[in-house]
Amino acid sequence: MIRPLSLQPAISRRKRKPFDWSTAVMALVVAAAAAIVYRRDGRERFLDILGSDLGLVVEMLPKVLAGCFIGAFVALLLPRELVARWVGKESGLLGLFVATVVGALLPGGPVTIFPVATAFLAVGADVGAAVAFITSWTLLGYTRALVWELPFFGPDFVIWRIIVSLPLPLVAGILARLIIAIFDTRDGETR
Numbered sequence: 001m002i003r004p005l006s007l008q009p010a011i012s013r014r015k016r017k018p019f020d021w022s023t024a025v026m027a028l029v030v031a032a033a034a035a036i037v038y039r040r041d042g043r044e045r046f047l048d049i050l051g052s053d054l055g056l057v058v059e060m061l062p063k064v065l066a067g068c069f070i071g072a073f074v075a076l077l078l079p080r081e082l083v084a085r086w087v088g089k090e091s092g093l094l095g096l097f098v099a100t101v102v103g104a105l106l107p108g109g110p111v112t113i114f115p116v117a118t119a120f121l122a123v124g125a126d127v128g129a130a131v132a133f134i135t136s137w138t139l140l141g142y143t144r145a146l147v148w149e150l151p152f153f154g155p156d157f158v159i160w161r162i163i164v165s166l167p168l169p170l171v172a173g174i175l176a177r178l179i180i181a182i183f184d185t186r187d188g189e190t191r
Helices: 023-041 043-077 080-087 092-105 111-120 127-140 141-166 167-187
Strands: none
Touching: 023 043, 023 141, 080 092, 092 127, 092 167, 111 127, 127 141, 127 167
16 A cells, blocks of 8 residues: 655654754864964965865765665665664663664665664664664674675684674663663653
């Protein structure tokens, strides 16, 4: 059955400002570094670095946009009830385990993973599951192990590193849930 299009937004999101305190801090750091390079190394070196950085921005922009589109489409495609049941607030330790497995299996870089984690949050995953997902992708991601670690360090190192890292996404997810619960009780609100 085809659902009729609705003018209501499918996902409610918190309103974000395009320029907030973290952007201001980053802008100040960039301006200070640019001034130091200009003063220390001169105009020619400054323009060389600026051109190189602008080239990097042009190269990365399509990837960032694609990652954002992936996150948006994942948020629209995933059924909210399914996500809430498997990795939502009431999913318990099983939800953290599911998020850990998905994070370990999902290929891609940060440009893909962070928008997907944001999409999970938007459709009903809890913060603990999102933290377990990102931590698992960072520590247990199979693509990094196969492409980088195995050729450089060999199978013994990779196996032991993975074994030692296995509980960490679950621990991070549990800690995130505890911290959110502490702040919720202080603020008197529920998430």
